[in-house]
Amino acid sequence: MSLAPRAVLVHRTTEYEELVARHGTHGQAAFFLASRGRDIEEVAERHRGTRRALAEVTAAIPLTWRQTRVERADLDRFLFAPEDVVVVVGQDGLVANAAKYLTGQPVVGIDTDPGRNPGVLVRHRARDAVALLPSALAAAGPRVDELTxxxxxxxxxxxxxxxxxxxxxxxxxxxxxxxxxxxxxxxxxxxxxxxxxxxxxxxxxxxxxxxxxxxxxxxxxxxxxxxxxxxxxxxxxxxxxxxxxxxxxxxxxxxxxxxxxxxxxxxxxxxxxxxxxxxxxxxxxxxxxxxxxxxxxxxx
Missing domain, CATH: 2.60.200.30 (Probable inorganic polyphosphate/atp-NAD kinase; domain 2)
Incomplete structure (x- = not known):
């Protein structure tokens, strides 16, 4: 009996999460950014956008599939399987971070910040996941580019x-x-x-x-x-x-x-x-x- 496909959501810690972890609280992080002429609301909104995208992609995973998440820092310790569909939720660079650990699994790049990211590798929006994920493993599914x-x-x-x-x-x-x-x-x-x-x-x-x-x-x-x-x-x-x-x-x-x-x-x-x-x-x-x-x- 073959295993059901597994959706592997690859993401990274957001700038907002890193700031709060470093400074302890939202208020301290806001003070730090303000002292350097930046508004934390801009950073927090990008964080919320990433979380919304992750939630939307997670909801789009077919019910019969398995699923898991892996943070960028843990990629070198994560074991990808042949039946995986890798969903990179973030920036173009995150696709490159994951690429060297893969052996032919299809990769779907989801752009969490359209207009800010070039979108060369994260080519899709979170709303596209509903259609893309079920067809990613199909012979007549979406076009797949074989990148050198x-x-x-x-x-x-x-x-x-x-x-x-x-x-x-x-x-x-x-x-x-x-x-x-x-x-x-x-x-x-x-x-x-x-x-x-x-x-x-x-x-x-x-x-x-x-x-x-x-x-x-x-x-x-x-x-x-x-x-x-x-x-x-x-x-x-x-x-x-x-x-x-x-x-x-x-x-x-x-x-x-x-x-x-x-x-x-x-x-x-x-x-x-x-x-x-x-x-x-x-x-x-x-x-x-x-x-x-x-x-x-x-x-x-």
Whole structure:
């Protein structure tokens, strides 16, 4: 007997909840914000909007389904199951936070603050959940976009997966020293000193990757979220007698890998801006970055 589908509601602590937890009471939080020229009512209204959205989505879950909730801080300890339908209630970044823990489960993004969030990944309103959830597992259900992801694999089997981008560099963003090359480029390798290397997807092309791309003049064509290719950029490469600047940007096809060998005491690799979940790399280690076989299945 197969298990009934399970709706997993992914959410995060609101700014209002964090403020009250830090300052003890609503009044103390209001005083703190007022001293910095802000009105707590604005923060409280966004909090209420999030709670309303969670309640509306919860009410839309079919009665025959199981359901549970997981807070963003607990994602790394939560076990997703094959029969899950993941409902992300919040901001675009919350979808990226959840993506690396999934293995093909459909994801429905619910925007709790339309107009404030870009809505690139949280594409729906809470009222849409009534129709979306029952059809999410159906063969003829809503359109599902298969979003490309990026992965970094170290030579000691450490592995990191991200939806937007992976950054490789020094933990404090100081100068990183390493040897960089493309595995399908005849073995050309260059010693570099830079502010790090950024490798991003088409989804990431709406954020950090796009910012670097614009600074470089947009010479490369940005990928779409479903394109099976990545862009990579070296940030602020420093020319010297021992380090070069000829390999500073490029595109990675599905089978290509960017190879980085550490020549610093310690470098890290982290994904989607989450520095607390990083690969630790020491002198002499090698890490390969490229297109991940896994995709994020986002309900369109």
């Amino acid at each position: 992801m990026v992965e970094a694999v170290a030579d000691d089997t450490q592995r990191l997966v991200a939806l937007n981008e992976i950054y490789l560099g020094a933990a404090g963003h100081q100068t990183a020293r390493y040897r960089l090359g493309l595995e399908d480029d005849g073995g050309v390798v260059e010693a570099q000193a830079s502010s790090g290397v950024l490798v991003g997807t088409g989804t990431g092309a709406t954020g950090w990757l796009r910012s670097v791309w614009r600074e470089r003049g947009g010479g490369l064509r940005l990928p779409a979220p479903t394109d099976e290719r990545l862009l990579w950029f070296v940030r602020e490469a420093w020319p010297s007698p021992a380090t070069g600047t000829s390999l500073v940007a490029g595109e990675l096809a599905p089978s290509a890998r960017l190879r980085l060998t550490v020549e610093s005491e310690r470098l890290i690799a982290f994904g989607d801006g989450v520095e607390t979940d990083a690969l630790e790399l020491t002198w002499g280690q090698t890490v390969r970055v490229g297109v991940c076989e896994r995709r994020l299945r986002l309900v369109g």
